[in-house]
Amino acid sequence: MTNETKIPRSDIIVALVVVFGAMAPLLSSTMINIAINELVRSFHTNVTTVQWTVTGYLLATGVAVPFSSWLLDRFDGKQVFIAGEILFGLGSIFAAISPTISLLIISRLVQGFAGGLIMPLLTNLIIRSTSPDVMGQMMAIVGLPMIIGPLLGPVIGGVIIRFVSWQWIFWINVPIVAISTWLILWQMPKYPALNKTAKMDFVGILLLILSSSSLIYAIVKVAHSGNFANKISLMYTAAGFVLLTFYLIWAWFKKEHAVLPLTLFHFQSFNGSWVGLFIAGTVLNGAMLLLPLYFQNVRNLSVIMAALALLPQGVGMLVSRSLTGRLTDSIGAKYVVLGSVLITFVGTIPFYWFDTNTSYWWIVIVLFIRGIGAGGILMPLMVDAYTGMDQSQVPAATIGTRIIQNIGSAFGSAFITTVVTSYSKAQFKTFEHQLRDGHFHVAPANMQHFVTAHLVNIRLEAFQTGFLVISLAAVVIILPTLLLTNKMKQKD
Incomplete structure (x- = not known):
């Protein structure tokens, strides 16, 4: 050795x-x-x-x-x-x-x-x-x-x-x-x-900005309307993809002078990296937005206690940090990211079943596990993006990975917020209709307590749905991971 x-x-x-x-x-x-x-x-x-x-x-x-x-x-x-x-x-x-x-x-x-x-x-x-x-x-x-x-x-x-x-x-x-x-x-x-x-390349930058902003705004409007098929969201989604198509045409003509040259996508590791970084926005940033709200709105913790409740995840990330760097240098990014996303899944999916009575010690253990996994996702993906490239291609690759990472982070935050908000609104409307139509047979004296308990349960289920989506996103990262570098194979 x-x-x-x-x-x-x-x-x-x-x-x-x-x-x-x-x-x-x-x-x-x-x-x-x-x-x-x-x-x-x-x-x-x-x-x-x-x-x-x-x-x-x-x-x-x-x-x-x-x-x-x-x-x-x-x-x-x-x-x-x-x-x-x-x-x-x-x-x-x-x-x-x-x-x-x-x-x-x-x-x-x-x-x-x-x-x-x-x-x-x-x-x-x-x-x-x-x-x-x-x-x-x-x-x-x-x-x-x-x-x-x-x-x-x-x-x-x-x-x-x-x-x-x-x-x-x-x-x-x-x-x-x-x-x-x-x-x-x-x-x-x-x-x-x-x-x-x-x-x-101001034209290229403008097209990327307008495209990504349109797609993210479409997601956010879903949260406002509570409907994934609302007219404004569909219009902005279509505009986002049209602008993205324009950028691809522009980049094809600009060649290496484009802000994000299409030649970068000839590198297998770069492709695995940017796809993984985009999805990681939901896994990491979506959870960073959801967890504090979960502890305050579902577990009814004070703002300080909610912040302290997040510490186990941070400790887990700190534990895995140095090991992740050494393993990436030694065996490549492929198995480091693969192991990390599986650990992140294990440390996230239990939140789908956690309720207001779940012991905090279980939450501590699960968050610590999640932190270990989450701490090993971004760095190997970013390092592997440059594999096989000339020094002259590194600045453009850096632009590409950073843009995609930030768009993925913005998209992930907006998407998870939309999932939770839309679920809450849809369930609330259903409950409101059922209540008005006399679907529930509850004594008048108990009605207020019944309604309050039901609304609390809807809020819990909305957060559980958000955590389920984050867990599934972690599993999806496995697909681009297959394109990353495997140094163990090179040693053989």
């Missing part, structure tokens, strides 16, 4: 600086999940509207990704990083002082765009300075904020909401951004511009 290649100290320092720089965007994206109920009450609106603070953030992140790559071509990577941090800080300030939900959503779009400039740097700068022999280990370090975010974000958010106010979820980003900017200036080397004559 060969000794594990050691990572140079200078590379570790750069990786840690990059990791800290990503902490504010990722903490912000996870803290807001625990604050959804508070935002609904504060702005006197509904979950579907507030959910746009999550979906809009993710969409804006996807929009910014190609701009991040273009800026790295035209300017020093260190300067791009600092610009992204400052913009995120400004977005946080505007979010904190937002007087209406509309302005909060706009501020979240600014935050998301800044996050979209920052997050690709995690891979781009590491790939430019790291040996392929330790790429899995380095990506495990770079993936640290993706673990710490779900681990600490809800807890910090819960404490803030309980003792201060939701505005401080955004104010807390300001000192983090200031420290991060100082660390970048102090410890990060310069990354010279790669190609100062690089041109941006």
